[in-house]
Amino acid sequence: MLDPTTQRQIELFLFEEARLLDSGDFQGWLKLYEPQGIYWMPSKPGQTDPLNVASIIYEDHGILSIRVQRLLEERALVLTPMPRTTHVVGNIEAEPAGQEAGEAAFKVGATFICIVHQGDKQTLYSGRHSYDLVRSGEAFRIKMKRVALMNSDATHAPMTIPL
């Protein structure tokens, strides 16, 4: 088990991420990622293979930055009106995962609920986050975030804001 201070720092880091997404600060959100960091939303429960099995999203920083620019771009049709979200993160459990280039690394699990409001539509997403985090001074950076939607293999309407 982690010491309470580190545990609390990690919790606050996850809350910060949720707040950045909810406030539409997608550039700020992207800065939480390592330069090679990956965001992965599988299309199947228990999916381990991102190459032979299609993912809803499997993007590294280079592609995520295009996605973020698109979110901030005026002409993204699916984003008019701009969706508003409430990201709720809970049940945060963190454990040490050794060292990454001299910095402490952590594995973090959490549950999430996200409600997306757009025009007169409300969509509810829920599932489980898994993070690989590394220390970066006082803060952390995301090496990998895996978003396991409870209904990853269901029929979906278009998704817009990262969960």
Added chain:
Amino acid sequence: MIEPHALDIPTADDIRGLVRPDHVHRRAYADPAVFQLEQERIFGRLWIYVAHESQVKKPGDFVRTRLGGHEVLVTRGEDEKINVLINRCPHRGARLCMVDQGTSRLFSCPYHAWVFKPDGSLSSVPHRQSYPASFDLNDPINHMQRIKQIQTYRGFIFATLNENPAPLLNHLGAMTEVIDNLVDRAPDGEVEMGESYFSVEYRGNWKLHMENAADIFHPSFVHASSVMPARKAPANASILDQDQTREMLLANGFGFKEWEGIQLNGLPGGHAYMTNIYSNGVLVQKEADTIATQYRAALVAKVGEERTAEILGMNRFNNIVYPNLIINAQYQQMRVATPIAVDRTLVRIYCFRLKGAPDEMFHRSVRFLTTLGSPASMIFSDDIEMLERCQQGLSKDEGPWVDFSRGFDSDRRDANGMLSGAASEMPMRVQFQAWLNYLTAEAA
């Protein structure tokens, strides 16, 4: 769900009144009675793609899908034959199978435990002695209802509710070329459906998606929000996919100049395809592409240089098999648009593995699937937004006519069908001509 008899089904004259050479009435998209007629005369009479053989390799393998108004199971029987069965227990009418695919030697109804074989025949009922002496396990009335007409073309399984259909090959016509091309691209001469696919539902009529797939005009407008950031992004910033995603997003930025040379082809029966698409810098193969080079060598080793050049030379984007199948052979992609209601459509998006090709070719195909077909796609989500906005507008009475006149004066006709430039709405006119013919045809 509205029962058919609850609606006044449009007459042939009503339908003729909805289609002009260059305009279509909004009722074609928004009237539930027209939808009911489509279900009967298009999805109930034409050959409809239901599954790929690689999904049902062994006896007991099944996939669940739709055919017209029915939910069906496509199964491989113990005799190795393909069956298409209505997913309903003949006893009390309960839905039998509640998953989209799997393997099961027996389908058992949980209600009163009637048990069926993969060919739909009744295998057993518990407490046989309480059924009348005349109750016959072999009577088809006690079997899962079979769709009788099933035909397969090179692994692609089609079925029809039409009891007396013309052969599948008549319906496919020249569209067999794209199925051939997809399969021939595999060095081992066989494709296998990838295990993952996407199901995306939108609030709009099914025809909107089929028109959009034939529409070269819209990408530079609708997809500007992903083209612009992709243009600003540095090349090779991504380590995941050799820049494939960025290049796919960029490819939608083609405009008037790149349209030159693209040709649209419309065929009788409502089919359409576009040629000369991967040229002029639009997703053209890079010189130093080691994966493509390895793949090409694998194909040459099996079929020779000349045949390889011919196969890889087929340069098309979407190939649209009427009414609801879209195939892209270059990237081994396939879409099926299934009408759920007049204003609801389910799109399933699949990709294939070329057997005998390097694994990385399949990874590219999977990547293509995610980039273009995921619910979080930066491309498809904007398409869907427009389809839904069209449906919202078309569901109102004002302005009853939809304009399909672009290119009307410059379309050409040859022995095979219609030809036009990239900017033309010819494919939509061809689709609606076929629609008109199918809906007004009296006998099956």
